[in-house]
Amino acid sequence: MATAIRRNSRVSDGERQARQQLAACYRVFAMLGWDEMIYNHITLRLDDEPDAFLINPYGLHFSEVTASNLVKIDIDGNKLDDNPHPVNLAGFTQHSVFHRHLPDAHCIMHTHTTAGMAVSAVEGGLRPTNFYACNFAGQIAYHDFEGITVRAEEGERLVAHLGxxxxxxxxxxxxxxxxxxxxxxxxxxxxxxxxxxxQLATASMGTPIEVPADVVAVHQRDLSKVQIPGGPGVPDFAAMVRLVDRIDRSWRD
Incomplete structure (x- = not known):
């Protein structure tokens, strides 16, 4: 399959690299237990085709995603390759509206992890009660549940609530x-x-202690001081891909 991609003149070097990066990400999510059977989605917009993005083939587990079986679609939902796999309508509806309206939303991830769903379902959402939660204080948007995201008209509210x-x-x-x-x-x-x-673990132990707003501000200000060269997340993601490669390198195909 990898050879077929390399020989296909319609696939640019940029798309080939994007396919491999996204396929690796699906395998990392599977390794970390962030998959949800055949559901949920990660999309990646193509640099040289800003109206096109890659999404997982609906029906495959994250651990089965490869560079070549990712589906290429445009923001209107049209397939741009001859991939035989369908696309999850809920994934397209949600991701396409963000890719259409947010030029900086190059990569979008949506998951149903137990912890993420649990916090999404409690009053107050994520609270600044731990180191990582302080990273996000004041930076999280909320959108009320309207049922499965398959209606295009919900897109306007998603974008508005995201701000x-x-x-x-x-x-x-x-x-x-x-x-x-x-x-x-x-x-x-x-x-x-x-x-x-x-947050879930803390809630089971008693009343959480919230970090004061002035301390949160200092924490967020200083986060960049612990980043190493390469760009946000680059060394972290590379480390996880190395772990995936020790298990299975077929995502490259």
Whole structure:
């Protein structure tokens, strides 16, 4: 399959690299237990085709996604390749509206992790009660549950509720994380997932202690001081891909 992609003149070098990066991300999510049978979705917009993005083939588990079986579609839902797999309507409806209206939403991740869904379903959502939660204080949008996201008209409300944020809790549903790059979105998702897990653990022990707003501000100001070169999330994502490669390298095909 990889050879077929390399020999196909219609696939640019940029698309080939995007396919491999996104396929690797699906395998990382599967390894971390962030999959949901055949559901949920991660999309990646193509640099050289801003109206086109890649999405997982509906019906396959995250651990089965490869560079070549990712589906290429435009923001109107038209397939741009001869991929035989269908696309999840809920995934297209949600992701296409963000890709259409948000130029900086290069990568979008939506999951139904237990911790993410649990925090999305409690009054107050994520609270600044742990290290990772402080990363997101004041940076999370919320959208009320309207049922499965398959109606295009909900898109206007999704964009309106998101505003200038790039992390959203879909109440009673799950989380949406966006990034200017896939590694940036990955690191946001990882930190948000940890924040939710710790909030759940803390809630079982008693009354959580919230971090004061002035301390949160200092924490957020200083986060960049612990980043290493390469860009937000780049070394983190690369480390996880190395772990995936020790298990199975077929995502590259």
């Amino acid at each position: 200038d944020k790039r992390v959203m809790f879909l109440r009673n549903h799950g989380i949406v994380v966006m990034g200017k790059t896939l590694p940036e979105a990955f690191l946001k998702h990882w930190a948000l997932q940890r924040a939710c897990e710790i």
